Amino acid sequence: MSEENSQHLRRQRRERSSVSTDEILQASEVVARGGFDALTMRAVATQMGASPMALYRYFATKDELVDAMLDRVLGRIELKDATDDWLADLAGFATAHRAVLADHPWAIVPLFTHSNPGINATIIGEAALGILERGRVAGGEAVAIFCGILALNYGWFAFTAARDTTRMNVEPEAVLATALSMLPADHFPLTLSVADQLSNYGSDAHYAFALQALIDGVGATAQPK
Incomplete structure (x- = not known):
């Protein structure tokens, strides 16, 4: 099996698994450390090894994700x-x-x-x-x-x-x-x-x-x- 196919299968398994809000926010902060402009739903999903659709189950928009990140920081x-x-x-x-x-x-x-x-x-x-x-x-x-x-x-x-x-x-x-x-x-x-x-x-x-x-x-x- 090629490396590309292997990564694809891992991503599919990750999509079907249950991701947590906390996990998404942790990954989002890692991405944001590279500059706020780098923060996208796709970049966060990549950081997690998941599909962007896994994020949209919890955050309908990037603005919702950012609000949750800021709330986490201020806490x-x-x-x-x-x-x-x-x-x-x-x-x-x-x-x-x-x-x-x-x-x-x-x-x-x-x-x-x-x-x-x-x-x-x-x-x-x-x-x-x-x-x-x-x-x-x-x-x-x-x-x-x-x-x-x-x-x-x-x-x-x-x-x-x-x-x-x-x-x-x-x-x-x-x-x-x-x-x-x-x-x-x-x-x-x-x-x-x-x-x-x-x-x-x-x-x-x-x-x-x-x-x-x-x-x-x-x-x-x-x-x-």
Whole structure:
């Protein structure tokens, strides 16, 4: 029997077997790691050694599959128990959210374009609003702060990811440092004074500082108890 016929028979057997939703989502994430554009129903089926029809039994469209993938990812955000410091809890929430985004870079674009990625998005929002309520921040102000945290994380990740992928096989920090060193000092004295920091923009230390500034601002506007 030829290898082609053997693969065909294996695929036929796989079609008739029962595949699980979890198995489909695992295979989908493997495919998505190669870039979100590479994610197709056929590519996922190939990863599983199955027919695309095996997927359509569970997900009628690619959008349904992507929503389930995003829900799965957002469910990995670690929501810790409340402490007596709600501002620290808010910072912890933001940091945990950013960590999951960093682990799943393919999810950034679809999170922007899929308005209802699943119940875990609602669970996350409820958790953040609960933290803010403990600080007597509610209503539109709470929504604005929650959106601000999401925007910081999505924007920060997209910003640094773009930097890291623009130059293959070249350290972006070294490229930027070289470019900055060529600036005329009489025109850009302030830029050159922070050249070391600018060449490492988007670092974890920069994120921690920016997040703390946001948290401090939230604390300053919270209603007194």
